[in-house]
Amino acid sequence: xxxxxxxxLCLALLLAVALVAPAxxxxxxxxxxxxxFNAFENNIxxxxxxxxxxxxxxxxxxxxxDALFWSQAREEPEPWLAESAEPNDDFTExxxxxxDGVTWHDGEPLTAEDVAFTYDYNLxxxxxxxxxxxxxxxxxxSHSEVVDDxxxxxxFDEPAPTFTAVPGGDLPIIPxxxxxxxxxxxxxxxxxxxxxxxxEVVDIVPDQQYVLEANTDYFxxxxxxxxxxxxxxxxxxxxFAALRAGQVDAVDVGVPPxxxxxxxxxxxxxxxxxxxxxSVHLHFNMTEGPLSDPxxxxxxxxxxxxxxxxxxxLLGEGEPGRDGWLxxxxxxxxxxxxxxxxxxxxxxxxxxAGYDERNDxxxxxxxxxxxxSFTVLVAAVQPLHQRAMDIxxxxxxxxxIQLTPEAIEPATLAQRRRGGEFDAFVTNLEAHAHGDPDTFxxxxxxxxxxxxxxxxxxxxxxxxxxxxxxxxxxxxxxDAIHELQSMFAEQSxxxxxxxxxxxxxxxPAAYDGWIGDPGHGTFTKRSFxxxxxxxxxxEVAADDDPGAExxxxxxxxVQEAAEGAPWGLIALIVGLLAAxxxxxxxxxxxxxxxxxxx
Amino acid sequence: xxxxxxRRIGQYLLVLVVLVMLNFLIPRLAPGDPIDxxxxxxxxxxxxxxxxxxxxxxFGFDDPVHVQFWNYANGVARGDFLTSVRYGxxxxxxxxxxxxxxxxxxxxxxxxxxxxxxxxxxxxxWRRGRATDVGTLSFVMFLDSLPPFFVGLLLILVxxxxxxxxxxxxxxxxVPSTGVAFFAxxxxxxxxxxxxxxxxxxxxxxxxxxxxxxxxxxEDYVMVASAKxxxxxxxxxxxxxxxxxxxxxxxxxxxxxxSGATTVVETVFAYPGLGRLVYDAVIARDYPVLQGAFFFLxxxxxxxxxxxxxxxxxLDPRVRRPRPAS
Numbered sequence: 070x071x072x073x074x075x076x077x078l079c080l081a082l083l084l085a086v087a088l089v090a091p092a093x094x095x096x097x098x099x100x101x102x103x104x105x106f107n108a109f110e111n112n113i114x115x116x117x118x119x120x121x122x123x124x125x126x127x128x129x130x131x132x133x134x135d136a137l138f139w140s141q142a143r144e145e146p147e148p149w150l151a152e153s154a155e156p157n158d159d160f161t162e163x164x165x166x167x168x169d170g171v172t173w174h175d176g177e178p179l180t181a182e183d184v185a186f187t188y189d190y191n192l193x194x195x196x197x198x199x200x201x202x203x204x205x206x207x208x209x210x211s212h213s214e215v216v217d218d219x220x221x222x223x224x225f226d227e228p229a230p231t232f233t234a235v236p237g238g239d240l241p242i243i244p245x246x247x248x249x250x251x252x253x254x255x256x257x258x259x260x261x262x263x264x265x266x267x268x269e270v271v272d273i274v275p276d277q278q279y280v281l282e283a284n285t286d287y288f289x290x291x292x293x294x295x296x297x298x299x300x301x302x303x304x305x306x307x308x309f310a311a312l313r314a315g316q317v318d319a320v321d322v323g324v325p326p327x328x329x330x331x332x333x334x335x336x337x338x339x340x341x342x343x344x345x346x347x348s349v350h351l352h353f354n355m356t357e358g359p360l361s362d363p364x365x366x367x368x369x370x371x372x373x374x375x376x377x378x379x380x381x382x383l384l385g386e387g388e389p390g391r392d393g394w395l396x397x398x399x400x401x402x403x404x405x406x407x408x409x410x411x412x413x414x415x416x417x418x419x420x421x422a423g424y425d426e427r428n429d430x431x432x433x434x435x436x437x438x439x440x441x442s443f444t445v446l447v448a449a450v451q452p453l454h455q456r457a458m459d460i461x462x463x464x465x466x467x468x469x470i471q472l473t474p475e476a477i478e479p480a481t482l483a484q485r486r487r488g489g490e491f492d493a494f495v496t497n498l499e500a501h502a503h504g505d506p507d508t509f510x511x512x513x514x515x516x517x518x519x520x521x522x523x524x525x526x527x528x529x530x531x532x533x534x535x536x537x538x539x540x541x542x543x544x545x546x547x548d549a550i551h552e553l554q555s556m557f558a559e560q561s562x563x564x565x566x567x568x569x570x571x572x573x574x575x576x577p578a579a580y581d582g583w584i585g586d587p588g589h590g591t592f593t594k595r596s597f598x599x600x601x602x603x604x605x606x607x608e609v610a611a612d613d614d615p616g617a618e619x620x621x622x623x624x625x626x627v628q629e630a631a632e633g634a635p636w637g638l639i640a641l642i643v644g645l646l647a648a649x650x651x652x653x654x655x656x657x658x659x660x661x662x663x664x665x666x667x
Numbered sequence: 668x669x670x671x672x673x674r675r676i677g678q679y680l681l682v683l684v685v686l687v688m689l690n691f692l693i694p695r696l697a698p699g700d701p702i703d704x705x706x707x708x709x710x711x712x713x714x715x716x717x718x719x720x721x722x723x724x725x726f727g728f729d730d731p732v733h734v735q736f737w738n739y740a741n742g743v744a745r746g747d748f749l750t751s752v753r754y755g756x757x758x759x760x761x762x763x764x765x766x767x768x769x770x771x772x773x774x775x776x777x778x779x780x781x782x783x784x785x786x787x788x789x790x791x792x793w794r795r796g797r798a799t800d801v802g803t804l805s806f807v808m809f810l811d812s813l814p815p816f817f818v819g820l821l822l823i824l825v826x827x828x829x830x831x832x833x834x835x836x837x838x839x840x841x842v843p844s845t846g847v848a849f850f851a852x853x854x855x856x857x858x859x860x861x862x863x864x865x866x867x868x869x870x871x872x873x874x875x876x877x878x879x880x881x882x883x884x885x886e887d888y889v890m891v892a893s894a895k896x897x898x899x900x901x902x903x904x905x906x907x908x909x910x911x912x913x914x915x916x917x918x919x920x921x922x923x924x925x926s927g928a929t930t931v932v933e934t935v936f937a938y939p940g941l942g943r944l945v946y947d948a949v950i951a952r953d954y955p956v957l958q959g960a961f962f963f964l965x966x967x968x969x970x971x972x973x974x975x976x977x978x979x980x981x982l983d984p985r986v987r988r989p990r991p992a993s
Binding site: 111121199278303306310315316478484487636646 | 697698699700703704706707708709710714715718722725753754755756761764765767768770771774775777778781782820823824827828831834835836837838839841842850853854857934935936937939943944947949950951952
C-alpha cells in the first residue's frame, strides 16, 4: 500500500472538489432561460456593436429594439412598431402610422418623432455599419415629415418599393432623447441601451454575460421568459458542451454538422431546423488574368459536385450551392435554379474557350501559356470552409484546373481582399444578404467598389441590378431578380459551395417555446412572444414558480463584485506562495548559520 | 548587495524600454488593419474611402508613425493606453478588468504545479530507475506532450459533460452571489482552466526537480551522510534543500510560460482574462489593446523575474556569501 504524498494530494483535491461541486449545480427558476451567446457586442446599440456574433447579433439587437416591420427576411414583412405604411404613387414616399402608446424601456413615450429621428440620424452620421448603409446608400433616404405623434412620412430620392423589408424591417428604431446630441455614435459605448423591444438590458459584464429582463409593458404582450441570461461563450465546442452538461438551456449558433446526430439522440435536448439563409461561397478576382473570363469561371462551377461537398463536409446537413447565388428558400429565388454538375460540359467549354493545351501535369494552359493554377484564400478560423474547398479543389482538378486552398488569418485575408492580392477566396453571408432584393446590387453591382467581392464590373449586369431596384410591382420585381440569377449563373462571378441547414439546439425542460423563424433561426424575438411561440401563454404562466428566489441584482452590485472579484483568492494564493518561500528561506537561514558558524 | 540590486533594476528598466518599443512595432508589422475588422465588407458592403479615413482618424491611425509612437509612448508614461478599437473604451480600464482573472489562474497553476511537480520530482529522483520513477516520468512526459487546447477540451468533456462537476465557461456565476458562496463560485469556475495550465506547467517543474535532486544525491556530502549511517529521511532532507533552488527558478519562469498559454486556455474556457483579450485583439488588430495587454503581461513576467532574483540570496546562502577577495 503506497502512501505516497502524490496519492494523498490527489485524494485531497478530489475531496475539495466534492465539497465545492454542489455549488456549481445550482439552477434557476423556470422562467429564467440561459442561452450561450457567441460574442461580446459591447453595449448593444446599433452603432457600437462589434458584429463578431453575426448573424445572431442582429437578433440580439432586435430583442432590445424594434423595427417598423418584421422582418427583412420575409416576403411580406409583418407590421411591428408600424401599424401600417402606405407608399405614394411612385414609391418615393412612405407614410408610416405607428402604434399608439408604445413606451421606451425608460418609460418615455415612443412617437413618430423617434422614427423620423432614427432615419435622419442614420443619414446624418453616415454610419457605415450593418444598419446605416441601407439609409444612405440604397434606397437613398432623403428626409422625413412628422405629421402627428403617430404618423410620419419618410421621403426617398428614388423609388423604394421594398421599404417594408429594407430598411423598414431591418433598421432598429432608436430613442431620440438618448441619441440626440451624440455626434459620434460609435464612441457611445457607455450609454444604456434603451430600446422598445421585448427585453430590457439590466446587466452587462464585458466578455462574460448579458442579462436581459422581460419588458412587461411590451406592445405585443409581455414575453414568456422573465429573464434571459446570455453568458458569452465564443467557442462552439464549449457552448455545446455546456448545453449537454445542462449549464445552458440553448445555444444561439447552429449545431456543427458532426454534433447534430449526437444532440438529436440526447433525450434532454431538442433540435429545431430553421434556416438563417446562410451561404458559403468562392469568389474570384475578376480584375485581370484568366479568371476575368466568364467561360473559365463557369467551367469551374460546372466541374464542382456540390452535392458531394454537402455530403462529405456537412454530413448531409445542408443544400448544395445553386448556380444563381440566392438561397433556394428565399422568396426572391427562382425555384427552377439548379446546382449543375457536368464535368463533360466543363471540359467542352474549356476546350472551346481555348484552354485546350495542357502541361506535363495535365493542367490546362491559359492564353499566356501559364497553367491554370490558382490559390484560394480561406479564413483559418473556418474549418468547414477549408474542408469544403479541399474537396472542391480535387473535383476541379479533374477538369484540368488547379485550385490550391491556403488557410490564412482573417485580418490578413481582409487586407488581401481589399488590396486585390488574391486569385480567389472563400467567405460567407446570411439572411441579410439573401433576403435583400438588392443583394446583387450590393455585392456584384454598382453598390460595391473595389475588390472586396472580386471586383466584378459588368455593364449589362450593373444596369440590370439598378433597373431591378426601381421596379415597384412585386411580381415584376421577382421576375427581374430571376433574370439576374440566370445572368449570374452565366457570368459566375462567385460560386456558392453550400447553404448549411440551420439546426438549433435547446433543452425543452427549461423553455420549449422556441420556434424556427425563417432567416433568423430560433434565438429571435418571436420565440419569446405568446402569439408566435410554441407554447401556450397559460401553460407558461402556470409554470411560473412563485416560491422562486429573487434573481434580480442591481447591475452595480455585479459590477462591483466583478471588480473586487478574485482579489481575495489571488491574495490567498500569493500568501501561500509567500508562506512556502518564507518557510524555505527560514530553513535555509538555519543552514546558512551553520555554514558561517562552521 | 545594493550595487547588485541597482544593476539588476537597471537591466530590467532597459528590458522594459525595449519592450515598450516592440509592443508598438510588432502589431503594426502584421498585415491587415483594424478598419477591416470594424467595417467588414460582408456587413457594410459599400464602405467609402472617406468613411475608412474617418474611422482611421478617430483612433489616430492616420497620423505618421512617429507621431503615433510619440502618442503611445506618452500614454505609457501616464499609464494611459488610448482607446480600444473593439470595445471603444479606455484600454487601461479594459485591461485592468481582465488582469485579476489571469493572475488568479496563472498564480494558482504555478502554485499547484510547483508543489505537485516538486514532490513528484524529488520522489522520482530518490527512486531513480525503479518502476515508480519510470512510471511517473513517462506519465508526466505524456501530460507534457498534450497541447493545452486539447487538455482543456478533454477536461470539459470529462469533468463537465460526463461528470457534471464543473462549469464549462466563464469566471462569474450567472446569478450574483456573495460571501463564501461567491468565493466557491469563483473557485469552481477557475478550477478547470487552472488544471489545464497546471498540466502545461507540470513537466518543466517535475523534470527540473528530478534532475536537481539526482545531481544532489550524487554529491559527496550525501555519500558522507549515508556512510555515517544517517536515516534516509535525513539524507533526503539535506539533498532536497539544495535541490530547491533550480525548482524555484523554474517556478518563476513558469509565470512567463503560463501567461502565454492563457491565450489558448482562456479562449477554450471563455475565461475573461488577458489571454482571451489578446486573442480577440489580434483578430481585430486592436493595436491599443495589444499594446496595453502585452505591457501588463510583460510586467507580470518581469515581476516574477525580479522576485526570483531577489529571493535567491534568501534561498541560498552561497549566493548571499560575500565574494572572496582575490
